[in-house]
Amino acid sequence: MVALQTLYSFLTNILTIGLGTQAEKHTVTFKNNCGRGTAKLIQGSKVLHSGGGSYTHHGPLMSAIAYLDTGPCKFNGEECTTLETTLRNPPSPGAGSSTDVTLIPPHKFNVAVGFSYSGGCNGVGNRCGSASCCPKGAFCKPDDYQSQRQCQTNNVSICCE
Structure with missing residues (x-):
């Protein structure tokens, strides 16, 4: 009887741990409002x-990085407006x-x-609508940090348009 209770306890713990743990995942959704070009999502050389x-x-x-390739864009978004992102569950605050x-x-x-x-972090985002959107809408120089938006929520996703 003790062995049966121990087995039951063990299986209950395994199921609780297994069902309570979710794998990290993030979705990037593309919405092309321009009617031209191809949205690209690049990580490293991939x-x-x-x-x-x-x-x-x-x-x-x-x-x-993500960008809308309208023709002049190079592989890493050079020559184009480019979105840079890291989506991850916060390992620390x-x-x-x-x-x-x-x-x-x-x-x-x-x-x-x-x-x-x-x-x-619903509603948190940013937009660059013209070449003069810096510094609030985009980085134009390496210290334009006011254009950056952060989110400290697990499994957050992003919509790019």
């Missing part, structure tokens, strides 16, 4: 997504997700770009 719709990343999405629009050369304005968080 194209994670190309086109409309959504991309879900299992685990932290570190140092990714203040170390969660961070997103911004960059026009720091060799990036330059080609289309309006905006973003907003969802699934947490």
